[in-house]
Amino acid sequence: xxxxxxxxxxxxxxxxxxxxxxxxxxxxxxxxxxxxxxxxxxxxxxxxxxxxxxxxxxxxxxxxxxxxxxxxxxxxxxxxxxxxxxxxxxxxxxxxxxxxxxxxxxxxxxxxxxxxxxxxxxxxxxxxxxxxxxxxxxxxxxxxxxxxxxxxxxxxxxxxxxxxxxxxxxxxxxxxxxxxxxxxxxxxxxxxxxxxxxxxxxxxxxxxxxxxxxxxxxxxxxxxxxxxxxxxxxxxxxxxxxxxxxxxxxxxxxxxxxxxxxxxxxxxxxxxxxxxxxxxxxxxxxxxxxxxxxxxxxxxxxxxxxxxxxxxxxxxxxxxxxxxxxxxxxxxxxxxxxxxxxxxxxxxxxxxxxxxxxxxxxxxxxxxxxxxxxxxxxxxxxxxxxxxxxxxxxxxxxxxxxxxxxxxxxxxxxxxxxxxx
Ligand code: PMP
Ligand code: GLN
Numbered sequence: 001x002x003x004x005x006x007x008x009x010x011x012x013x014x015x016x017x018x019x020x021x022x023x024x025x026x027x028x029x030x031x032x033x034x035x036x037x038x039x040x041x042x043x044x045x046x047x048x049x050x051x052x053x054x055x056x057x058x059x060x061x062x063x064x065x066x067x068x069x070x071x072x073x074x075x076x077x078x079x080x081x082x083x084x085x086x087x088x089x090x091x092x093x094x095x096x097x098x099x100x101x102x103x104x105x106x107x108x109x110x111x112x113x114x115x116x117x118x119x120x121x122x123x124x125x126x127x128x129x130x131x132x133x134x135x136x137x138x139x140x141x142x143x144x145x146x147x148x149x150x151x152x153x154x155x156x157x158x159x160x161x162x163x164x165x166x167x168x169x170x171x172x173x174x175x176x177x178x179x180x181x182x183x184x185x186x187x188x189x190x191x192x193x194x195x196x197x198x199x200x201x202x203x204x205x206x207x208x209x210x211x212x213x214x215x216x217x218x219x220x221x222x223x224x225x226x227x228x229x230x231x232x233x234x235x236x237x238x239x240x241x242x243x244x245x246x247x248x249x250x251x252x253x254x255x256x257x258x259x260x261x262x263x264x265x266x267x268x269x270x271x272x273x274x275x276x277x278x279x280x281x282x283x284x285x286x287x288x289x290x291x292x293x294x295x296x297x298x299x300x301x302x303x304x305x306x307x308x309x310x311x312x313x314x315x316x317x318x319x320x321x322x323x324x325x326x327x328x329x330x331x332x333x334x335x336x337x338x339x340x341x342x343x344x345x346x347x348x349x350x351x352x353x354x355x356x357x358x359x360x361x362x363x364x365x366x367x368x369x370x371x372x373x374x375x376x377x378x379x380x381x382x383x384x385x386x387x388x389x390x391x392x393x394x395x396x397x398x399x400x401x402x403x404x405x406x407x408x409x410x411x412x413x414x415x416x417x418x419x420x421x
């Protein structure tokens with residue numbers, strides 16, 4: 001057979017995401033690895049951000065009806081007009097962002113939207129600046145575009161909160177002259193919500209560098225505190241340089257449907273579509289129609305889902321806090337809490353996660369897996385693990401009981417499990 005290594009892009013993409021093994025083989029994503037580990041051990045899976053609760057039945061009914069009504073062949077490349085119109089309406093209703101349907105592009109989840117936008121808008125050899133930790137698709141997409149990724153840490157404050165390092169942000173942007181600044185708000189995994197001032201800061205930096213602002217807003221509906229989610233396209237004065245990416249997966253418990261969208265000025269949307277149409281052309285026709293119905297309905301599902309997530313966080317987070325010495329984040333938004341074990345162990349998050357999986361039936365995502373080896377964020381999160389509370393009530397309860405058991409075990413045997421070497 002031809003030499004698989006003679007074309008290097010697939011390997012470079014995996015390598016940039018930290019997925020290559022020492023022997024050159026490629027590993028699963030951290031989400032896949034942790035799902036498998038939990039299944040193997042029968043441990044509570046608080047890893048991948050895949051909800052343990054179902055989508056609203058109205059959404060399933062509307063999509064089923066769309067199938068019965070004949071929406072079963074290719075949708076137009078831009079997406080069904082019903083969805084484009086519905087996204088425009090939803091952005092204005094929920095966030096005051098004026099959107100014309102001509103600016104909206106359906107994508108197979110936010111992942112395809114982000115990758116297509118990066119491929120379309122990052123010139124070969126130029127830089128993209130993102131905050132770290134980050135979603136694992138970013139470095140792979142930058143590599144595919146032939147660009148380079150530079151990161152700015154969102155650092156723990158030692159009390160369960162997080163702040164982006166703005167001095168470093170200014171320095172990095174000044175040094176690398178990025179073509180794209182990527183911001184994920186609310187942020188995975190910290191739950192950090194960027195304020196209007198933060199976003200204006202990013203906007204000014206983008207203007208000075210003449211960069212695009214690529215905004216990943218998949219947790220837009222899942223703010224658990226009083227602070228509002230503000231889309232960068234609303235906060236940034238020169239909104240024409242903002243490309244917004246979002247999806248239905250997280251807000252409607254339908255991560256497997258891969259219904260996402262990109263919003264950008266029509267000529268920018270067309271450029272992104274020019275890339276996207278040769279990745280999937282189009283997907284999820286009936287679900288596009290179902291989502292259009294959902295986005296424009298007066299359903300209270302998102303509100304209820306948010307309340308239910310907050311209730312599950314209320315179960316998990318206090319249980320995590322019973323572990324003596326651990327610093328546990330108070331999630332402002334999203335699906336996750338971040339637990340810093342550095343005061344009670346020398347183990348890194350990978351080894352610790354493995355040990356907690358085996359001994360305490362608890363599986364999370366080691367936060368360094370969402371960082372670049374050697375970076376300040378990688379060191380800051382060296383012994384931090386992300387736990388998802390979007391799982392079923394039963395799993396969150398089980399997870400909470402395991403943390404309480406871990407806490408009491410450690411109070412009795414502070415040297416237990418050789419957490420400190
Ligand atoms: N961005 C972030 C920050 C995420 O956590 C995720 C995972 N859901 C995505 C993008 C990808 O979203 P989708 O499943 O819609 O592709
Ligand atoms: N975004 C999800 C998370 O952070 C995972 C998505 C995936 O598995 N690619 O858990």
